Amino acid sequence: MTADPLAPLLDLADIAAAVERARDRFDRALGHRALRRHGGQVAAEVSLRSAVASAGLEGHHHERETVRAGTVTEPVLQGALRVAGTLPGLSELWPKAPRQALAKLHVLAAREVVTEAELGRPVNDPVVAARLDALATLVAGGTQVTPLVLAAVVHGELLNLRPFAGPSGVVARGAARLVLLSTGFDPRGLLAVDVGHREREPEYVGAAGAFATGTPDGLRSWLRHYMSAVEVGADQLTAIGDEILAA
Numbered sequence: 682m683t684a685d686p687l688a689p690l691l692d693l694a695d696i697a698a699a700v701e702r703a704r705d706r707f708d709r710a711l712g713h714r715a716l717r718r719h720g721g722q723v724a725a726e727v728s729l730r731s732a733v734a735s736a737g738l739e740g741h742h743h744e745r746e747t748v749r750a751g752t753v754t755e756p757v758l759q760g761a762l763r764v765a766g767t768l769p770g771l772s773e774l775w776p777k778a779p780r781q782a783l784a785k786l787h788v789l790a791a792r793e794v795v796t797e798a799e800l801g802r803p804v805n806d807p808v809v810a811a812r813l814d815a816l817a818t819l820v821a822g823g824t825q826v827t828p829l830v831l832a833a834v835v836h837g838e839l840l841n842l843r844p845f846a847g848p849s850g851v852v853a854r855g856a857a858r859l860v861l862l863s864t865g866f867d868p869r870g871l872l873a874v875d876v877g878h879r880e881r882e883p884e885y886v887g888a889a890g891a892f893a894t895g896t897p898d899g900l901r902s903w904l905r906h907y908m909s910a911v912e913v914g915a916d917q918l919t920a921i922g923d924e925i926l927a928a
Contacts, residue, residue: 715922734879833907877910
């Protein structure tokens with residue numbers, strides 16, 4: 682039997698406990714009573730906030746209410762909105778054909794940002810191709826670790842690999858959310874992890890750089906950040922529920 686390549690990540694100091702805390706925080710948020718009658722409204726708000734956060738992490742900052750009003754036409758923000766809105770429809774494709782799903786995400790994210798010839802096409806680099814193949818193998822059943830760890834690895838790898846031209850960070854964050862949707866961890870898209878990344882942006886940038894080193898300490902730094910972002914995302918779900926019930 683081939684050993685699970687991601688299993689050792691859970692042996693890193695504090696990581697198993699951090700994963701458990703993040704999962705518990707999200708489980709508690711899922712009990713919010715707003716989800717019983719307003720689940721669709723909550724999911725739409727999570728999608729909007731996630732897109733605004735993802736665009737902000739690419740350096741395109743917009744006020745949420747301005748975006749909600751539909752007056753922002755800036756391409757990266759529009760791409761992030763398209764990605765967020767399309768994720769549920771890609772959740773079945775993702776584990777079966779992850780490279781095809783990534784290409785679709787890039788087309789959505791980078792329209793009007795890169796040339797037509799670049800849309801959906803990874804950069805022509807054999808190292809990038811090999812690492813994308815390895816990542817696709819993991820996504821398609823090559824690991825049995827918790828979806829939170831797999832999502833973190835997918836996110837960190839795509840963020841540092843930058844396999845596509847333009848706003849590849851939007852693609853990386855979309856792919857990580859796809860892991861959570863497709864595995865059934867967050868099938869309704871209620872976890873605003875990207876808001877957590879945005880609120881902890883300096884840590885996000887530093888931890889992503891640490892992940893790129895491939896060292897145990899670097900991987901631990903990224904995983905700790907990711908689980909903290911999940912907790913922020915869970916708290917965001919609770920806040921959204923409270924706001925909807927108070928309206």
